[in-house]
Amino acid sequence: MDLTHRPRRxxxxxxxxxxxxxxxxxxxxIAPVFVDATTDERIPIESMPGHERVPIDESVARxxxxxxxxxxxVMLFGIPKSKDAEGTRAWxxxxxxxxxxxxxxxxTDAYVVTDVCLCEYTDHGHCGPLEEELRGETDHDHGxxxxxxxxxxxxxxxxxxxxxxxxxxxxxxxAHMVAPSGMMDGMVAAIRNGLDDAGYQExxxxxxxxxxxxxxxxxxxxxxxxxxxxxxxxxxQMDPANAREAVREVRLxxxxxxxxxxxxxxxxxxxxxxxxxxxxxxxxAAYNVSGEYAMLHAAAEKGWLDLKAVAYESLLSIKRAxxxxxxxxxxxxxxxxxx
Numbered sequence: 001m002d003l004t005h006r007p008r009r010x011x012x013x014x015x016x017x018x019x020x021x022x023x024x025x026x027x028x029x030i031a032p033v034f035v036d037a038t039t040d041e042r043i044p045i046e047s048m049p050g051h052e053r054v055p056i057d058e059s060v061a062r063x064x065x066x067x068x069x070x071x072x073x074v075m076l077f078g079i080p081k082s083k084d085a086e087g088t089r090a091w092x093x094x095x096x097x098x099x100x101x102x103x104x105x106x107x108t109d110a111y112v113v114t115d116v117c118l119c120e121y122t123d124h125g126h127c128g129p130l131e132e133e134l135r136g137e138t139d140h141d142h143g144x145x146x147x148x149x150x151x152x153x154x155x156x157x158x159x160x161x162x163x164x165x166x167x168x169x170x171x172x173x174x175a176h177m178v179a180p181s182g183m184m185d186g187m188v189a190a191i192r193n194g195l196d197d198a199g200y201q202e203x204x205x206x207x208x209x210x211x212x213x214x215x216x217x218x219x220x221x222x223x224x225x226x227x228x229x230x231x232x233x234x235x236x237q238m239d240p241a242n243a244r245e246a247v248r249e250v251r252l253x254x255x256x257x258x259x260x261x262x263x264x265x266x267x268x269x270x271x272x273x274x275x276x277x278x279x280x281x282x283x284x285a286a287y288n289v290s291g292e293y294a295m296l297h298a299a300a301e302k303g304w305l306d307l308k309a310v311a312y313e314s315l316l317s318i319k320r321a322x323x324x325x326x327x328x329x330x331x332x333x334x335x336x337x338x339x
Contacts, residue, residue: 024316026070026072026334028326031074032075033066037056037081037099053079056096069339074110075327090117092169097115111176112176114178130154163190167191175203178204188256189256206260206325209263210246213238217291218291219290246276261276262286263276266289266326267317269286283325308337312334
């Protein structure tokens with residue numbers, strides 16, 4: 001008698017699903033929604049097929065489309081009607097995200113998460129007000145986009161005050177969760193204190209705790225009109241070479257009061273998702289970013305990949321790595337498949 005164990009016995013139809021180790025559900029997914037205060041009609045995002053910027057008047061209809069697929073949560077990103085050096089439209093009562101949030105929470109059952117950052121609101125495209133810094137690094141090259149002239153960098157402490165004001169304004173508009181994405185030191189503590197002082201002690205914070213400086217963000221910057229007008233964000237986003245640093249960053253955010261920890265991007269950083277899952281008992285989110293979405297669409301358009309199959313497999317791999325929540329532009333398509 002051959003007593004050799006044969007793993008493939010459990011790969012046949014019928015038993016395969018019974019022993020599947022990872023499952024993906026629509027409730028795991030968060031769909032990004034772009035709301036644009038500068039337009040009266042939907043504007044297709046060329047680099048992100050199937051996605052649009054929608055005017056405020058269309059925000060409810062857009063979210064209802066998401067809910068019809070079984071996805072229950074959305075993340076709102078705003079394109080304001082005007083910009084300035086401080087990004088002041090980010091926290092005003094009649095701001096684009098504030099207006100959209102009020103309408104969506106009044107008229108739908110969606111769980112609304114709001115992006116808390118300044119890059120879409122500043123006229124220079126960086127994630128906070130700027131300060132001048134003489135770098136003096138003139139003798140080596142530090143990689144693509146590096147500048148060796150006196151440059152401008154984000155004023156971390158001034159930005160914290162702005163992020164606090166943005167988060168409170170989103171809470172006042174009815175948001176269910178805020179998600180700071182600027183990678184400023186101390187941002188979670190500032191937002192937690194601001195929310196608590198304003199009476200929003202129950203408002204959860206999903207921090208972009210391990211956000212890398214990534215080339216995969218390109219299509220998003222088209223979508224949100226948030227590309228920096230000079231330089232780059234390498235001084236406040238994480239070095240893609242570093243893994244241990246991610247654990248340190250997440251630990252700091254946990255100590256400051258973050259409720260959910262996000263890793264961004266997702267697919268090139270599954271090792272980071274896995275490491276955070278092992279180290280912390282907080283819910284872990286992963287952002288399946290615009291470049292990950294766009295490259296699969298581009299390959300599918302060439303006939304090289306089955307888009308539905310690779311989209312599902314990609315999200316399943318993120319869940320398998322340890323993510324509890326996945327922010328993804330594939331949310332609606334994959335949820336419809338799962339449904």
